[in-house]
Amino acid sequence: MTEENEGFFKKFHESINNELDEVTKNNFANLESNSKRVSYLCSLPIIKKYDITDDVVKCKTGGEFPVNKSLSKALQLKDAGNQWVQKGDWVKALVFYSQSMMHMPEKETEELSIVFANRSAALNHLQQYEEALADIKKCLSLGYPRHLRYKVYERKARSLLALKRNRESIVAFQDTISALDEATKLEKEKRTKMRTDAKIMLEILNKGLVLAGNPSDPEPLNKIPPKPKLAGKHNSKFPAASEAITIDTDDVKGRYATATRDISAGEVLLIEKAHSGVLLAEFSKTHCQNCFLKCPISLPCPKCPNVIFCSDKCLETALKSYHGYECQILPLIWKSGCSITCQIALRMITQNKKDYFLSISNDLKPQLGAYKTEDYRNIYNLTTHEEKRCKQDFLHRTEMVVFLIKVLELTGYFDGKPRTKPIEMVELNSMAVNEKYQGDVELIGGYLLRNLQVLQFNAHEVFELQVPKPKVDKNIIKHDGKSVFLAGAVFPTLALFNHSCEPGVVRYFYGSHIVVRAVKNIKKGEEVCENYGPIFTTVPKEKRQMELKDRYWFDCECIPCKENWPLYDEMTENYMRFKCDSDNPCPNVVAVPYDCTEFMIQCGLCQQYTNILKGLKSLQDTEMLYRHGRAAMDEGKYGEAVKKFTEVLKLYDATLAPPYKSYYDCVQDLRRCLLSMGNYSII
Numbered sequence: 001m002t003e004e005n006e007g008f009f010k011k012f013h014e015s016i017n018n019e020l021d022e023v024t025k026n027n028f029a030n031l032e033s034n035s036k037r038v039s040y041l042c043s044l045p046i047i048k049k050y051d052i053t054d055d056v057v058k059c060k061t062g063g064e065f066p067v068n069k070s071l072s073k074a075l076q077l078k079d080a081g082n083q084w085v086q087k088g089d090w091v092k093a094l095v096f097y098s099q100s101m102m103h104m105p106e107k108e109t110e111e112l113s114i115v116f117a118n119r120s121a122a123l124n125h126l127q128q129y130e131e132a133l134a135d136i137k138k139c140l141s142l143g144y145p146r147h148l149r150y151k152v153y154e155r156k157a158r159s160l161l162a163l164k165r166n167r168e169s170i171v172a173f174q175d176t177i178s179a180l181d182e183a184t185k186l187e188k189e190k191r192t193k194m195r196t197d198a199k200i201m202l203e204i205l206n207k208g209l210v211l212a213g214n215p216s217d218p219e220p221l222n223k224i225p226p227k228p229k230l231a232g233k234h235n236s237k238f239p240a241a242s243e244a245i246t247i248d249t250d251d252v253k254g255r256y257a258t259a260t261r262d263i264s265a266g267e268v269l270l271i272e273k274a275h276s277g278v279l280l281a282e283f284s285k286t287h288c289q290n291c292f293l294k295c296p297i298s299l300p301c302p303k304c305p306n307v308i309f310c311s312d313k314c315l316e317t318a319l320k321s322y323h324g325y326e327c328q329i330l331p332l333i334w335k336s337g338c339s340i341t342c343q344i345a346l347r348m349i350t351q352n353k354k355d356y357f358l359s360i361s362n363d364l365k366p367q368l369g370a371y372k373t374e375d376y377r378n379i380y381n382l383t384t385h386e387e388k389r390c391k392q393d394f395l396h397r398t399e400m401v402v403f404l405i406k407v408l409e410l411t412g413y414f415d416g417k418p419r420t421k422p423i424e425m426v427e428l429n430s431m432a433v434n435e436k437y438q439g440d441v442e443l444i445g446g447y448l449l450r451n452l453q454v455l456q457f458n459a460h461e462v463f464e465l466q467v468p469k470p471k472v473d474k475n476i477i478k479h480d481g482k483s484v485f486l487a488g489a490v491f492p493t494l495a496l497f498n499h500s501c502e503p504g505v506v507r508y509f510y511g512s513h514i515v516v517r518a519v520k521n522i523k524k525g526e527e528v529c530e531n532y533g534p535i536f537t538t539v540p541k542e543k544r545q546m547e548l549k550d551r552y553w554f555d556c557e558c559i560p561c562k563e564n565w566p567l568y569d570e571m572t573e574n575y576m577r578f579k580c581d582s583d584n585p586c587p588n589v590v591a592v593p594y595d596c597t598e599f600m601i602q603c604g605l606c607q608q609y610t611n612i613l614k615g616l617k618s619l620q621d622t623e624m625l626y627r628h629g630r631a632a633m634d635e636g637k638y639g640e641a642v643k644k645f646t647e648v649l650k651l652y653d654a655t656l657a658p659p660y661k662s663y664y665d666c667v668q669d670l671r672r673c674l675l676s677m678g679n680y681s682i683i
């Protein structure tokens with residue numbers, strides 16, 4: 001993932017590096033623990049007196065600091081929403097009402113209730129009835145004015161009717177009639193008409209007459225991809241993985257995943273919720289802060305105007321843990337330009353209470369029993385390559401920690417509860433942390449430094465597919481858009497999978513869960529590898545090896561690297577690569593020219609004969625199956641396409657040995673279909 005971009009954080013690094021003398025650098029280099037490194041740097045006068053107030057003010061990103069909610073802005077946005085209503089553009093109205101909610105101060109409950117009521121009208125028009133009902137519930141709980149309530153009760157009754165929830169609709173129509181008694185500002189004529197209409201509806205409903213209901217089945221605006229399921233049982237030691245996977249260890253490669261049985265292409269091998277994940281700032285107003293799903297019908301944070309949530313559940317989860325602390329400091333973090341890696345390192349801390357870290361501090365070893373995603377000790381024990389790090393590397397990361405520690409102090413984290421008082425600029429006129437938090441600086445600072453090392457090798461990018469709007473008259477959503485980097489996260493079980501330049505799996509996202517599925521058939525006992533970036537079909541060996549060494553600090557010895565497999569464009573199509581299929585097969589490949597007229601071919605290694613007739617026959621079936629798979633894929637029938645491609649790969653594997661073009665064409669198509677099943681948004 002990317003390192004720091006523009007912002008004052010870079011300047012902080014540069015000026016500290018320039019000012020540190022050699023003696024101090026040597027003293028630092030001799031320190032042997034993460035806690036001591038952080039504590040030492042924090043104690044230096046040049047750090048303590050470092051002032052970032054001017055730099056913060058100069059930074060443009062995120063507007064002014066601190067960013068507070070503003071009633072005038074909220075009302076302005078509400079008015080804009082109302083204007084779109086007048087023009088009949090309910091989608092635009094929805095956008096503006098949602099933005100208005102983000103800026104509405106928490107104490108303005110009545111104003112907020114009005115925006116919820118207005119948004120429920122937009123949702124009703126857009127046939128998003130469940131969501132309209134949710135907004136009506138919110139608006140009533142926030143104290144919507146009594147003289148206006150008849151409006152929302154009537155809307156509620158009609159939404160329920162559209163959902164064919166007639167009994168509840170009867171109650172809502174009755175509430176409408178009662179509320180009309182309080183509609184003091186409504187003209188008498190209109191009041192009478194509404195009352196009569198509601199009574200007619202009640203009569204019809206009480207007679208049990210079935211109304212036509214809503215004829216169309218509207219496409220939901222808040223889209224949730226289908227929930228994936230593991231193939232078979234969970235692995236009892238690694239519950240996020242299927243029982244088809246186990247984790248083995250090797251002196252050179254460390255831990256890695258292996259197949260405990262034959263795995264078929266397409267199988268779901270792992271579903272894991274992020275231990276900690278951070279949404280990029282640029283998506284904070286379009287995607288849920290907690291689960292990363294795009295949410296046009298959003299809920300605002302009650303305290304800050306910077307983030308949105310897709311549901312009450314996500315909102316509560318975030319507020320009770322990390323967002324309670326991060327609410328005020330997000331603009332500062334974004335302005336700082338610190339990398340997403342830094343932000344995840346911080347989130348790993350803010351999502352748990354200080355007491356939790358105190359309680360595990362005496363026992364950080366990997367735990368016996370199930371390997372739980374939420375257990376910080378599993379994160380702590382991921383690869384850091386600490387022993388290979390140079391002093392400059394430690395210094396650079398410790399400087400990042402110094403900033404994060406200062407930020408944590410501002411949040412109230414060290415006091416055990418989020419601070420309520422607004423952060424003042426004057427608090428940034430030095431990096432010094434109050435002496436009373438010395439113990440916290442050592443403990444939490446040590447973890448932060450560890451987190452940064454872990455994240456260098458174990459973080460994943462979370463992405464969504466942005467797919468083009470379907471053409472008018474076509475309801476096929478074709479998932480052939482581009483992948484967009486949304487968030488960074490760490491998945492502790494997936495982090496145990498090693499790399500291959502010919503990976504066996506593909507990964508996609510279901511909210512903040514990662515889903516890992518096989519893209520080829522994998523034999524029992526074979527390693528199950530993911531891919532860290534370079535793939536052998538497109539990147540030359542030297543470049544792959546250089547990239548992997550540089551980024552992940554290992555020498556790749558996967559089969560394509562060891563056997564120097566050709567790039568896709570260089571694969572020859574003059575030969576078919578038959579597996580040796582004699583009575584006693586050897587691992588050799590029997591290369592057979594396409595125009596060969598013989599059926600019994602002698603293996604160059606074991607000298608036995610392979611009858612290629614059976615193989616050739618089954619390969620004939622692959623052509624038709626593959627064509628059907630492509631047709632299904634083109635029509636957006638991804639489930640069907642996956643089945644066809646999986647059958648093709650089975651037939652290929654029974655006869656031929658990769659690498660050859662048609663195999664990777666099929667793997668690539670299967671990959672595209674599987675990717676289409678994850679997070680997506682229509683643009």
Ligand SMILES: C[S@@+](CC[C@H](N)C(=O)[O-])C[C@H]1O[C@@H](n2cnc3c(N)ncnc32)[C@H](O)[C@@H]1O
Nearest residue numbers: 253254255383457458495496497498499552554
């Ligand atoms: C995400 S971790 C994978 C799990 C790791 N092996 C462990 O024990 O925690 C990445 C690190 O694993 C090692 N690794 C990954 N793929 C490898 C490979 N193909 N060969 C050797 N080492 C590999 C490298 O040390 C790399 O920095």
